[in-house]
Amino acid sequence: MKLVPKSPNGGSRKAEPLLSGGVPGFKKPVSRSRTIRIDFRNVAIAPESLMDKFVIRGGNPLVGSVRISGAKNAALPAMAAAILTDEPVILENIPDVRDIHTERNLLVSMGADVELGYGRASHRTTISCNNLVNPEAAYELVKTMRASTLVLGPLLARMGRARVSQPGGCAIGARPIDLHIKGLERLGATIKQEHGYIEASAERLHGGHIIFDKITVTGTEDLMMAATLAQGETIMENCAREPEVTDLAALLTKMGAKIEGAGTHTIRIHGVKKLHGARHRIIPDRIEAGTFVIAAVLTGGDLQLTNCDPSHLGSLIQKLEECGVSIKAGTDSMRVTNGHQLVAADISTEEFPGFPTDMQAQYMTLATQSQGTSIITENIFENRFMHAHELVRMGANIRVEGSRAIVRGKTPLSSAAVQCSDLRASASLVIAALVADGETIIDRVYHVDRGYERIEEKLKGVGAQIRRIGEILPKRAAAPSVVA
Numbered sequence: 001m002k003l004v005p006k007s008p009n010g011g012s013r014k015a016e017p018l019l020s021g022g023v024p025g026f027k028k029p030v031s032r033s034r035t036i037r038i039d040f041r042n043v044a045i046a047p048e049s050l051m052d053k054f055v056i057r058g059g060n061p062l063v064g065s066v067r068i069s070g071a072k073n074a075a076l077p078a079m080a081a082a083i084l085t086d087e088p089v090i091l092e093n094i095p096d097v098r099d100i101h102t103e104r105n106l107l108v109s110m111g112a113d114v115e116l117g118y119g120r121a122s123h124r125t126t127i128s129c130n131n132l133v134n135p136e137a138a139y140e141l142v143k144t145m146r147a148s149t150l151v152l153g154p155l156l157a158r159m160g161r162a163r164v165s166q167p168g169g170c171a172i173g174a175r176p177i178d179l180h181i182k183g184l185e186r187l188g189a190t191i192k193q194e195h196g197y198i199e200a201s202a203e204r205l206h207g208g209h210i211i212f213d214k215i216t217v218t219g220t221e222d223l224m225m226a227a228t229l230a231q232g233e234t235i236m237e238n239c240a241r242e243p244e245v246t247d248l249a250a251l252l253t254k255m256g257a258k259i260e261g262a263g264t265h266t267i268r269i270h271g272v273k274k275l276h277g278a279r280h281r282i283i284p285d286r287i288e289a290g291t292f293v294i295a296a297v298l299t300g301g302d303l304q305l306t307n308c309d310p311s312h313l314g315s316l317i318q319k320l321e322e323c324g325v326s327i328k329a330g331t332d333s334m335r336v337t338n339g340h341q342l343v344a345a346d347i348s349t350e351e352f353p354g355f356p357t358d359m360q361a362q363y364m365t366l367a368t369q370s371q372g373t374s375i376i377t378e379n380i381f382e383n384r385f386m387h388a389h390e391l392v393r394m395g396a397n398i399r400v401e402g403s404r405a406i407v408r409g410k411t412p413l414s415s416a417a418v419q420c421s422d423l424r425a426s427a428s429l430v431i432a433a434l435v436a437d438g439e440t441i442i443d444r445v446y447h448v449d450r451g452y453e454r455i456e457e458k459l460k461g462v463g464a465q466i467r468r469i470g471e472i473l474p475k476r477a478a479a480p481s482v483v484a
C-alpha cells in the first residue's frame with residue numbers, strides 16, 4: 001500500500017524531494033526509486049494554518065474521558081533512529097502533530113520512504129532508510145523544530161557524514177547543541193561549523209567516554225544512537241533519565257543495539273556493525289496527560305485519562321496532591337477530580353524525575369487559582385516565562401524576578417486577546433481561557449499544533465467550549481489514495 005502526495009490544490013502530483021541542495025560526494029536523488037510516500041492531506045503546515053486562533057468560552061467543567069496520544073518527544077528520536085538501519089522500522093502510537101510532520105518531511109528530504117497508516121492504523125508510521133541519499137537537515141526545517149538535530153548522530157553513524165543546520169536561539173532560551181558536538185568528537189567525528197551548518201564526518205565512529213557537562217535529553221539520545229554503530233564500547237555519564245530516553249533505548253535494543261543503563265545516569269553501549277528493522281510502540285505523552293490533568297483540576301471537573309502512564313508523572317501528581325487535588329492513578333489510566341479550593345505550593349523545575357520544565361507554564365496557570373503565594377523557579381531554560389505576561393493580561397498577579405516567578409492567588413481570570421509564544425506557553429493560555437470569565441481569543445495556535453494532537457476536539461469531547469477560527473487545515477481522510 002503506497003501513499004501519493006497531493007498538491008496543495010488537492011490534485012495528485014509526482015513525488016519530489018522537499019528540499020534540494022545535496023552534500024558533495026552524495027548521489028542526487030533518483031525519482032524512480034525514491035517513492036516518497038507522504039500524504040500531504042495530513043501535513044498540517046500550510047502557511048494559512050499560521051493564522052489559526054482559538055476562541056474559548058470559559059466556565060465549563062471538563063467531565064468525561066480523554067485518550068492520551070503518543071509522546072511527541074519519544075516519537076521524534078524514534079523516527080531518527082530509523083536512519084540507523086536499511087530495514088523498515090514500524091512505529092506505533094505516533095502522535096498526529098506538526099513536529100512529527102516536520103520530521104517526516106526531513107526524513108523524506110534525505111531519501112527515506114515514509115509510509116503513514118490510515119483508519120485504525122492512523123498512528124502507525126513505517127520508515128525505510130534503505131536509500132538515503134542526502135544526509136542533510138536544512139535550516140528551513142531545523143528552524144521550525146530544533147529536535148531536527150537528532151538526525152546528526154544517526155546520520156554520522158550510518159553514512160559517515162552529516163550536514164545539519166545550527167538551530168540558533170528560540171523563544172525559551174539560547175539552547176546550544178555544543179554537548180552533542182563535543183560528544184560526537186569524542187566518538188571520533190571531525191566537525192566543522194560554517195555557514196550556519198554543522199558538517200560532521202567519520203570513517204567509522206569509535207567508542208569513547210563521554211561525561212555530559214550538563215544533563216541534556218536530546219544530547220543523550222543523539223549520542224546513544226551514534227554509539228550503537230560505533231566500534232567498541234561507549235560509556236556516557238551524567239545522562240538524562242527521562243522516560244523518552246528509556247523508550248528510545250528500548251527501540252534501539254529491538255533493532256539489535258547493545259545498551260545497558262538507560263534510565264540511569266550512566267549508559268553503556270557496545271557498538272555493533274549493523275542494526276535491523278523493528279516494530280515499536282511509542283510511550284504515552286506525559287506532558288499532554290499533565291496538561292489535561294491541570295485543565296480538569298482548574299475547571300472543577302471529573303476527568304478520566306486513558307492510554308497514559310502515571311508512573312511518568314510522579315512529581316506532578318505529588319505536587320498537585322500538595323495543592324489539595326485528588327488523583328487516582330492506575331497502571332495506564334488516571335482519574336482527576338477537584339471540588340476544593342487549591343492551596344499554593346512552590347515548584348522548581350528539574351530533570352526527570354523532578355518537576356518537568358514542560359509543565360511549568362501549565363502549573364503557573366494553576367498557581368493563579370491557588371490560595372496563597374507560589375514561587376516557581378525555572379532551572380532548565382533561561383527565558384521560559386513568556387506566558388506570565390499574557391496571564392497577567394488576563395488578571396493574574398505574577399512578578400517575574402530572573403529565574404523565579406512569584407504568583408499570588410487566587411485572582412479571577414477574565415477573557416482577553418492573548419498570543420502563544422511557544423508550545424507549552426500556549427497550553428497554559430488554553431487552560432487559563434477554560435477558567436476565565438467570557439470569551440478568550442488565543443492567537444498563534446500553530447505553537448499548540450506542534451505538540452498537542454487535535455486539542456480542541458479532545459477538549460470539546462469533555463465539555464469545553466472551544467473553536468478554531470481561520471482553520472483551513474485539511475482533515476485526515478478516511479483512506480489515502482493508492483498507487484499501483
Ligand code: UD1
Binds near residue numbers: 173219
Ligand atoms: C528536550 C525536550 C523539551 C524539554 C527539554 C528539557 C525533546 C524533543 N525536547 O529538549 O521538550 O523542554 O528536553 O526537559 O525531547 N544544553 C546545552 N548544550 C547542549 C544541549 C543542551 O547547554 O548541547 C542546555 C540547554 O540550553 C538547556 C539544558 O541543557 O538549558 C537542557 O536542554 P536539553 O535537555 O538538551 O533540552 P532538549 O533536549 O533540547
